[in-house]
Amino acid sequence: MSDLLLREDRERVRTLSLNRPDQLNAFNQELYVALAEALGEADGDPDVAVVMLTGVGRAFSAGTDLLEMRQTAAGADDAGASHGFVGLVDALAGFTKPLVVAVNGLGLGIGVTLLGYADLAFASSAARFKTPFTTLGVAPEAASSFLVPRLVGRQNAAWMLLSGEWVDAEEALEMGLVWRVTSPEGLLATAWKHAATLAARPISSLVAVKETMTASLRPGIEAARELENAKFAELMGAPANLEALTAFAEGREPDFTNLPPGA
Template structure:
């Protein structure tokens, strides 16, 4: 299993569980997480979803070794939902989503915070949006959600630089609401999730809907622009150089790109 699911006090906890791969999303994990969100949305006994990771990472983003196979192997079989399906499930998820970043978060492990109703982060966690270092475009509507969350210049730095962002920087920007010592992260996240879960589910859904509805069309438009740009760049010279460098354990050389 790549995803652990547990229920307590109307909170469904989803734990990304590929610790040997730093919880990187392969097609199996994308499918499992999307299915879990769809199931939680439909379950009348679930009021809140809490998402976190097992081991020392939250998520290292998309599995780059699998991404390389997707870019080079015409016979690669994609999952049922994949990355796009997970983003759709996040866009449509009607209940509060609490994200507890327990360790490093790269790519979707960082941009998923754009969909968090409450974001928490361990003091030892770090975030990175490595798109320019991979020769690709932003993802998960982060080109729209991050400027809305943190302002244009902080968002531009996060999305353009591919540099690490500390927990304190993330809190100062507004990417997360709470920063905790590692041992306090999950208890704090669960306490906040359970507080929300004691409220009427219909009211929680109504509050979230009225907050997110004005942005839904813009989020979908941003996602479509990003997907088009990503498809254009994936498999291109810069992306293939980045993936080859990752597989070979060296720094990429973009001087010819």
């Protein structure tokens, strides 16, 4: 397993911890691939009943590594992070066992949208959430245009996805984006206790319950991903996206006021 992802097994709960703390656990190609592979391994391991996902350091995940994304948008990296991203979303959508997420700090982009695939989501009171699609000049991802409204309601989803503004832990709890908010010190213990409760149940029954709960969602997820991917490809490398990524690399706020009409 990659050093970018830590693993611990205890009482049929496998804890996976994103481990790029100096980059706020932003997903580069290697981390996307590592987590996708780890989910696949856990799904096929008869000794694992539940997976718990969290982050090391002060962030859960800052989303996609924007420096790598800039290389992709500029055409310097033909593969970029897109292949690893798609593989991770495939793994999340196909994961058959309970997935418990413990958001320990900042969550941006995929650090928020993967909550659509969580069966239980816990957050530290220090957590904050942001879906920065419009501030990056791109489209939604990971079927978030379908899953986030189901979690938080259409207007809350519209605000999150359209504005790119921060949502704090209490707002996320009130919306339904997360199930419980705890103190930072108590987050992992609380999330693990609930994961262990599930893990004491028969795996075959856990899988059956999750399948029956999610089967009706699959057509919507597939349709949303197809449309999102098409829109993302259309906007990736377009003027707004290049301005956003250039501004990030230069350490300034993007200026979208001088873009071509319609951009």
